[in-house]
Amino acid sequence: MSSKDKVVVLSTTAILGYGFPISSFEEGMKRNPDVLAVDAGSTDPGPYYLGAGVSFTDSQAVKRDLSIMLKAGRERSIPVIVGTAGGSGADAHLDWCLEIIHEIAKEESLSFKMAVIHAEIDKALLLERLEAGDIIPLPPGEPLSREELEAATRVVGQMGLEPFVEALKAGADVIIAGRSYDPVVFAAYPIWKGFDPGLALHMGKILECASIASLPGSGSDCMLGVLSKDFFELEPMNQSRRCTTTSVAAHTLYEKTNPVILPGPGGVLNLEKTTFEQVNERVVRVSGTTFVPADIYTIKLEGARLVGYRTVSIAGARDPVFIEKIDQIISGVRERVQDNFRELDGKYQLLFKLYGRDGVMGDLEPEKDKIAHELGIVIEAVAQNQELADTICSFTRSTMLHFGFPGRLATAGNLAFPYSPSDFTAGEVYQFAVHHLIKVEDPRELFPLSFEEVGGKEE
Amino acid sequence: MSAKSISIRELAEVIRSKNAGPYELTLDIIFKSEEIFDRVVASKYITPERIADLYSIPVKNIMSFVEFAPAKAIKITFERPGVGGDIGDNDVYGAQQHAPLLSLNIPWN
Numbered sequence: 001m002s003s004k005d006k007v008v009v010l011s012t013t014a015i016l017g018y019g020f021p022i023s024s025f026e027e028g029m030k031r032n033p034d035v036l037a038v039d040a041g042s043t044d045p046g047p048y049y050l051g052a053g054v055s056f057t058d059s060q061a062v063k064r065d066l067s068i069m070l071k072a073g074r075e076r077s078i079p080v081i082v083g084t085a086g087g088s089g090a091d092a093h094l095d096w097c098l099e100i101i102h103e104i105a106k107e108e109s110l111s112f113k114m115a116v117i118h119a120e121i122d123k124a125l126l127l128e129r130l131e132a133g134d135i136i137p138l139p140p141g142e143p144l145s146r147e148e149l150e151a152a153t154r155v156v157g158q159m160g161l162e163p164f165v166e167a168l169k170a171g172a173d174v175i176i177a178g179r180s181y182d183p184v185v186f187a188a189y190p191i192w193k194g195f196d197p198g199l200a201l202h203m204g205k206i207l208e209c210a211s212i213a214s215l216p217g218s219g220s221d222c223m224l225g226v227l228s229k230d231f232f233e234l235e236p237m238n239q240s241r242r243c244t245t246t247s248v249a250a251h252t253l254y255e256k257t258n259p260v261i262l263p264g265p266g267g268v269l270n271l272e273k274t275t276f277e278q279v280n281e282r283v284v285r286v287s288g289t290t291f292v293p294a295d296i297y298t299i300k301l302e303g304a305r306l307v308g309y310r311t312v313s314i315a316g317a318r319d320p321v322f323i324e325k326i327d328q329i330i331s332g333v334r335e336r337v338q339d340n341f342r343e344l345d346g347k348y349q350l351l352f353k354l355y356g357r358d359g360v361m362g363d364l365e366p367e368k369d370k371i372a373h374e375l376g377i378v379i380e381a382v383a384q385n386q387e388l389a390d391t392i393c394s395f396t397r398s399t400m401l402h403f404g405f406p407g408r409l410a411t412a413g414n415l416a417f418p419y420s421p422s423d424f425t426a427g428e429v430y431q432f433a434v435h436h437l438i439k440v441e442d443p444r445e446l447f448p449l450s451f452e453e454v455g456g457k458e459e
Numbered sequence: 460m461s462a463k464s465i466s467i468r469e470l471a472e473v474i475r476s477k478n479a480g481p482y483e484l485t486l487d488i489i490f491k492s493e494e495i496f497d498r499v500v501a502s503k504y505i506t507p508e509r510i511a512d513l514y515s516i517p518v519k520n521i522m523s524f525v526e527f528a529p530a531k532a533i534k535i536t537f538e539r540p541g542v543g544g545d546i547g548d549n550d551v552y553g554a555q556q557h558a559p560l561l562s563l564n565i566p567w568n
Binding site: 043044045046047048140141245246249250252253254255256257258259260274275276307308349351353359360361362363364366382429430431432435 | 473477478479480481482483485487489513514515516522523525527529530531532534536538540542543544545546547548549550551552555556558559562
């Protein structure tokens with residue numbers, strides 16, 4: 001174990017299941033880490049995963065990473081901490097991750113005391129808290145309505161460090177948490193040991209993305225953080241990477257609104273006086289970051305609701321006359337579909353994405369007038385049920401394929417389909433529906449903690 | 460134009476876009492050196508107004524515009540035109556919305 005004047009935290013990978021080279025992990029273990037930690041989630045992959053209760057990472061890949069971490073953690077008797085289990089951290093995701101852990105424990109004959117922290121919040125409780133005025137908007141968002149909350153399939157809260165510290169105090173060997181503010185997964189242990197919360201959280205901000213803050217950056221390689229009283233140092237565990245003051249400073253920008261004021265559960269991380277120093281070719285030292293506690297402790301809520309079912313068809317076009325008249329053709333096709341299914345009006349949405357014009361940027365595209373010599377076309381129908389989405393997509397595709405337009409010379413078909421079948425049932429469509437703050441008296445009140453003895457006690 | 464200018468591609472080592480949560484899109488321009496960063500900042504060429512114009516959005520949608528010297532970076536965050544993953548969204552991760560920045564030419568006298 002390391003001496004008391006510093007804490008060594010090993011972050012294995014940017015997201016559990018993204019993998020890491022075993023040589024980097026072994027290098028990390030040589031540094032005698034006090035704790036192994038990993039962030040397992042993100043909202044980036046969109047609302048589907050939270051809404052549907054499905055992980056965006058693969059179970060075999062998660063099992064591989066976790067197995068290496070759990071074995072090493074037990075060998076050294078150091079805690080292993082996982083935040084935002086299953087990618088979105090609701091109960092379905094947590095259960096998915098726990099099942100993998102039980103499999104590993106059985107296969108590897110591991111036994112440990114596991115803390116499980118839930119982050120999905122009961123809607124009845126949230127409705128009460130909404131009535132009480134405890135749920136407030138998160139700018140630029142609007143206040144939450146009762147209808148929006150009721151419509152949400154699942155709502156999670158981003159827990160702060162307090163539930164983790166409670167689990168550590170109780171002697172947890174392994175902590176598996178639902179939705180968590182990413183940095184606390186790495187900061188909880190050092191803060192429990194009495195280290196500065198500002199530095200610990202800033203170190204956590206960087207460690208949550210593992211080696212992304214190094215050069216060359218990687219989201220699937222190990223990063224070591226060593227926290228002392230007045231600073232922390234970062235070192236990538238792969239010898240072919242290095243941290244530079246620019247790579248680390250630049251990372252504080254990553255996925256953030258403002259690089260110097262970073263709000264989180266219970267307060268704000270302030271980087272106005274932060275300095276970055278190059279210690280040697282591969283190590284950067286960071287100091288000066290402070291944590292300013294908020295007057296009122298708030299937790300960020302995330303929810304998703306089901307908005308329909310999707311079917312898509314993918315096609316290409318190369319005919320210059322067709323491409324020139326594409327807007328006119330699309331409005332003609334829309335009219336035909338609408339006319340054919342009058343009774344279904346208002347029960348579906350029909351969308352066209354045009355790759356080669358503005359398929360990537362939509363309204364943000366500054367060069368809308370430029371159009372490529374070939375177009376990729378995605379026809380998309382979203383409807384109240386899957387059958388209806390299938391119907392609208394299929395009918396739109398066949399209509400567009402044979403649609404007549406002025407100047408047409410190619411009368412055999414307007415579209416090139418790369419696949420048969422040409423249409424793809426994409427299933428449930430979700431939307432982020434709750435993105436608000438909830439005021440709490442006790443930072444742990446929304447996050448029930450339970451313990452479980454995993455594996456037999458036999459030696 | 461008689462004044463000299465230089466493509467931002469020559470001056471920056473990173474130009475990227477990404478979601479900052481599903482409701483915001485953030486642009487990072489990290490310059491190659493402190494000297495270049497200082498000159499670009501002094502030129503006052505990159506402003507919230509110019510970014511708003513480039514992306515055809517109202518200036519009021521720009522939530523944050525920061526010149527961050529420790530990273531030699533200019534960072535701009537604006538409200539996403541639609542929430543990430545909503546019906547009609549084109550870029551769920553927001554990772555391909557940086558392209559218009561590559562056409563900027565910075566005055567360089």
